[in-house]
Amino acid sequence: MxxxxxxxxxxxxxxxxxxxxxxxxxxxxxCTALNIVASNDFAINKSAGTPFPNLQSDFRCQIHSNLRATGFKGCTVxxxxxxxxxxxxxxxxxxxxxxxxxxxxxxxxxxxxxxxxxxxxxxxxxxxxxxxxxxxxxxxxxxxxxxxxxxxxxxxxxxxxxxxxxxxxxxxxxxxxxxxxRNEFISKISSPKSRRNLNLRGVDGVGKSFKGKDLRATDFRGAYLIASNLQNADLRGVDFIGADLRDANLSGANLSTSMFLTQMQINSTKGNKETILPTFLQRPTHWTDL
Ligand code: SF4
Incomplete structure (x- = not known):
């Protein structure tokens, strides 16, 4: 222990x-305790303390294998x-x-x-x-x-x-x-080519393309990266704490040493078999070969 x-x-x-x-x-x-507002992620409204209608008497979900197709993407995240x-x-x-x-x-x-x-x-x-x-x-x-x-x-x-x-x-x-x-990372990578703004805390990157970019050691704390294109980006040493990554495309991206990423953040993204994740995170089952 x-x-x-x-x-x-x-x-x-x-x-x-x-x-x-x-x-x-x-x-x-x-499936019961949380308040849920209908959205792209949840097909219905539900108040805290009310079970989802699909929760069975044995506490298993009746539509567990079909949640995304039935409008409950949020449950899989x-x-x-x-x-x-x-x-x-x-x-x-x-x-x-x-x-x-x-x-x-x-x-x-x-x-x-x-x-x-x-x-x-x-x-x-x-x-x-x-x-x-x-x-x-x-x-x-x-x-x-x-x-x-x-x-x-x-x-x-x-x-x-x-x-x-x-x-x-x-x-x-x-x-x-x-x-x-991140400073340790920067000291190893600093070259004229890699000199860039590493402080992107809270940045509005919604829908933006970072495709193929070297973003190593960037501070993306609290950044809005919804539906951003991070395909093949180098994201090693990046701090993602509190970043909103919903529907971000991580296909082929290298996140092997990204910091403070959660399973929920990763579950909300798109990726493929080329995406490299930190060892403590699992590859979401919905990821396909984009
Ligand atoms: S994810 Fe599983 S263990 Fe966690 S609250 Fe939901 S049903 Fe319970």
């Missing part, structure tokens, strides 16, 4: 890889990183909301908070997998342990958490990690 391994970078990446949803141990929380089974099996000790309706309301309110905790744990575990400074690793490790302890609290204590107080120090640590790792 990572908890026993101090600053073992390999253990951190292994831990990050292990953060996966286990729907067979969850009571369909993403979602990834709770393991928050669903944590709430179902640990916080609520295996009590399900169908058999125990009295726990339903609380369970549905706990789930989005647990989801945020797992998202932060994933980012911090990834940051720990990089070889940054000792003091940074020390602080990241402290946050990692704190976040893990929060996931084990009882439901009422989780509901009382002020998430902003946890998010702020973590954001600073992730930014500092990104800076160190």
């Amino acid at each position: 990572f908890e026993d391994s101090g600053f073992d970078h390999t253990a951190a990446i292994h831990f990050r890889k292990g953060l996966r949803a286990d729907c067979s141990n969850c009571f369909g929380l993403c 979602f990834d709770c990183l393991g928050a669903g089974q944590m709430v179902s099996q640990i916080t609520f000790n295996g009590q399900n909301w169908r058999e125990r309706p009295e726990v339903a309301e609380k369970m549905f309110r706990v789930f989005p908070i647990m989801e945020q905790l797992f998202e932060m744990i994933a980012y911090v575990a990834e940051a720990l997998s990089y070889k940054a400074s000792y003091s940074l690793s020390d602080q990241l490790h402290e946050q990692f342990e704190l976040l893990q302890s929060l996931t084990k609290l009882d439901a009422d204590s989780i509901l009382a958490l002020d998430m902003m107080t946890y998010r702020m120090p973590i954001n600073e640590l992730l930014s500092a990690t990104s800076e160190i790792i």
